[in-house]
């Protein structure tokens with residue numbers, strides 16, 4: 083059932099099934115195709131838009147007031163918005179926040195990202211829940227000249243995220259040392275003094291706050307591009323290996339990541355920690371499978387149960403694929419599950435300090451309940467250093 087077009091409508095979101103959502107365009111003009119997801123976080127639109135895991139996706143915000151605090155240079159998770167576009171209920175207003183350096187719409191325009199406002203995001207979110215994350219095309223033309231048939235055809239032509247390796251596109255081009263001294267959160271978890279644990283972090287589209295959290299927990303972090311080989315990883319003589327979050331299909335990314343992880347595990351017994359895409363690739367390397375979810379998890383208040391302590395953490399989430407816990411091999415146990423749908427949220431090896439989680443302990447945006455995982459990784463490195471000293 084298409085929504086009617088009004089005279090002030092300058093943008094249109096077309097779903098591949100032909101459903102149209104008209105609204106007012108803001109940000110860049112032009113057209114983009116993507117998979118559509120919804121995010122339920124009530125804060126942190128800038129962190130969400132700049133999270134490289136959103137490559138290939140347009141984000142619908144269920145929270146209506148998006149843009150009201152503007153954007154600033156400190157809250158970027160990457161050097162630009164990476165999500166393809168955004169869909170919001172209310173048009174962005176003049177920012178009202180002392181940290182704002184720019185309006186959301188101006189920032190989006192500068193980075194070629196399209197926004198559409200005035201959309202019934204509740205109805206859209208229901209459609210996403212019912213039919214699964216749809217393929218969409220989003221167009222913005224200030225004159226309102228939008229060829230609807232062509233737009234729907236573009237949405238239909240979008241190949242989808244299954245089988246798509248996007249980490250290769252968003253990763254860093256060269257290795258570098260993380261030397262920012264900022265805290266992971268205002269007022270908390272400061273960077274430690276003294277020589278840190280030597281950690282190699284593979285950048286599949288890493289959020290900056292993950293690297294800050296690793297540094298805050300006492301790690302000296304060298305970041306390597308996604309396609310780094312085991313040889314390149316081991317050349318840094320790492321005391322720990324970190325596998326980052328990232329966009330796209332883990333099975334496609336696994337083509338180069340899985341052989342690297344397996345070889346590192348054959349040659350050393352250093353602690354390994356993975357987050358989100360890194361979690362999925364660790365699971366693949368250990369012999370499990372990943373599957374596409376209906377509409378994924380994207381928000382900042384997802385309850386997760388730690389099966390070993392019985393504790394519940396409220397977590398930040400952003401994933402459209404999941405590890406099939408039925409396929410975990412012997413020697414690998416499920417450590418965390420989602421209390422929304424029982425899907426896998428964490429694994430660990432029983433005989434090695436190798437573990438990973440599906441959610442985002444670095445928050446940004448979201449609650450900080452799960453920061454302990456960074457401390458756990460650092461403690462595992464310290465313990466191994468003592469026994470091998």
Ligand SMILES: NC(=O)CC[C@H](N)C(=O)O
Pocket residue numbers: 135326327328329330331332357358359360400401402403404
């Ligand atoms: N945040 C992430 O690392 C996302 C992982 C993967 N691209 C997914 O959608 O499941």
